[in-house]
Amino acid sequence: MDDGTELLRTPLHGWHVAHGARMVDFAGWSMPVQYHSIVEEHLATRRAVGMFDISHMGRLIIDGPDAGQFLGSLLTRRIDDMTPGQVRYSLVCNEAGGVLDDVLVYQIQLPEGGLSGFGLVVNASNRTKIVSWLNEHRGGLNVGIDDKTAEYAMIAVQGPRAIEVLDAVSDYELTSLRYYHGVMTRVVSFRAFVSRTGYTGEDGCEIICDAADAAIIWARIMERAQEAGGGPVGLAARDTLRLEAGMPLYGHELSEQINPVQAGLSFAVNLRGREFVGREALVAAQADDQQPVRVGLQLDGKRPAREGSVILQADKPVGAVTSGTFSPTFERPIAMGYVKPTAASPGTPLAVDIRGQHHAARVVPMPFYQRGK
Amino acid sequence: MKPEELLFAKTHEWVSIAEQGGAKVATVGISAFAVEALTDLVFIELPKVGSQVKPEQPFCEVESVKAVSDVYAPVAGEVIEVNKSLPDHLETLSSDPFGEGWIAKIKISDESNLAKLMDYKAYQKQCEEEGH
Incomplete structure (x- = not known):
């Protein structure tokens, strides 16, 4: 089996290998596809709590005075009314309305006056493409585009007991965190951004933390997750969970040949009073009852x-x-x-x-x- | 059946050969290593009784949650019996892979492929090399 020598590794790679995970090449990353049984990992997430290393996802920071205008010109969904900490699902389309990627947009504003702007979480397989797309479309706008994927790690904690498990190690009272909202807080005493989002159909959170802190955060939450009847979950069960939840996966339900309307994602397309790449094609797609x-x-x-x-x-x-x-x-x-x-x-x-x-x-x-x- | 008494194909099928009515009959299954590697089996498409199979050609399909895998015929011949209880009791493949988890019996028509099969020791070595 390929030991992933030339593949990118997440900060949790060593943990996965030490715990018997089968590692596979996923979009150029060495990722755990399963630890033992896909079905058991799936059901543990439905019944208790599952933990997912999703550090392979691309994490970009878009900041500067024109960041909102810039992103608004490329995303199918309105973002100019987002409030700090809010998260939204959106598509990035080409001129023909084909989906370049599906993304999560985070409005970030740190109280201490540090980072201000937007976070963009993109699919690992599309990261390079999206970074290029953003750079090609920045024009004369005053905007920073930074690929921070390697600097941060990302951990999903999902399931009916996820909030309870996380609350015990988080400074923020997570039960009060609204769905699709996030907060900068401390998890296991480390600074982390925690959002009530996920890709499983369960309640839960996704945590973005410094890569250097990820292994400790992961291990501490894992102890509590296992006490709660859960454990680590690989990409295979992540796929069966999202499929049951009816969520599309790029490369399967989404591609440059598919538009968001036919994908059933019109909720993430705001046409009125906006201009963005692909808008005209999507207006036409909405009227097409044959596709x-x-x-x-x-x-x-x-x-x-x-x-x-x-x-x-x-x-x-x-x-x-x-x-x-x-x-x-x-x-x-x-x-x-x-x-x-x-x-x-x-x-x-x-x-x-x-x-x-x-x-x-x-x-x-x-x-x-x-x-x- | 003890694995030490079986022959193995490099594609992880096991074979047990017995005389039956003057002909050599191979009982075929998939190894414990293969079942462990597949995990989460949900479906098996058994070969048809009466069908002719060729060595190293797919003759049966197993589906796990994640993917479909072919099972290859380790010998040439005619399928004379299949394990009809398997589709409704796939767990047998992992609980007793070398016994109750047998898949099919093949009346051997050509013994020339038998020399390509490995004994358990050689097969274990192959699994060790694949397994890390």
Whole structure:
């Protein structure tokens, strides 16, 4: 097995290896795909708490007097009304409306007058592309674009017991932190930015801390997570968790050939009174009722559909699967894919071709999984 | 079955050979190492009884949560029996990989591939090399 010699390593790489993780190349990073069982890691997150090293995600700081204007010209979503600490999901599109990346935007303002501006968390696979895109579009604006990925680490703590676990080691009363808001605080006595965000469909937080502090923070939270019935979770279960939660993954449900409207992400597109790259194309996309749209599928039997599996309606191809797995929560195969709009209504009976065999499926509303409130 | 009494293919199938009605019949399964590496198995597509299989060609598919994997025929011949209880009891593959977790029995038509199979000691060495 590749030991990842030439791959980038997160500050937690040593911990993963020491704890038996299977390390794989993910977007040029050596990352833990699983520690033991994907299903156990998945269910631990649903039932208690899972901890994820997501330090491979790109972390950019956009600051300077024109930072807001600059980002506003590139993001599909309005950011000029964001308040300090607020976090928003947005897309970055090209002129044709194709998705270059899906990102989280953080409005950051430190009370002590330090950092002020925006944080941008981007997909590891798109980091270089987005940094170039930002630089190409800065024009004459007074804006700083800094890739801080290597200086910080990022840890997700997710699950019904995540807040309780984190609260015990955090200076800030996290139960009062609103969803999609973040705060600069101390975690295990180290400075860290904690936001109530995640990619699992569970309650929880994501922590951005100095790379040098990450190993201690991780280990301390891990002790408490394990006492609470949880543990570390690899990228494989991160994928099954986000799939159940109906969340798109770049490279699968999102690409430069897909626009946010057909991906069902219109909530993250604000067209009114704004100008941004891709806007005209998205106006057109909103009026296009013929383009394939993203749907959730539930399959009969036990065999999971996989990316690329053809979706059929009355034996005629109507689309393709973009992600598929065996849902550990529902113990049956689920998938996402793009189909013609005439095959997209919930309840529509379809079939999926899996290695030459047609398996019955039907369109179901997403998310597949929604946590109890 | 003890693994020491079995032969192994480099693609992690095990083989047990017995005489049956004047012919050599191979019972085939996948090794404990392979099951451990696959983890979280959810589906098996058994070969069809009566089908002809060729050595080193896929003849069965197993799906884990993460991916589909082929199982390769370790010998040439005809599938004469499959383990019908496996699809509903995939846990048998990990609880008893070299016994109750058998997949299929193949009536051997050509013994020339048998020489390519390894004994358990050689197979263990291969697993050690793959395993880190």
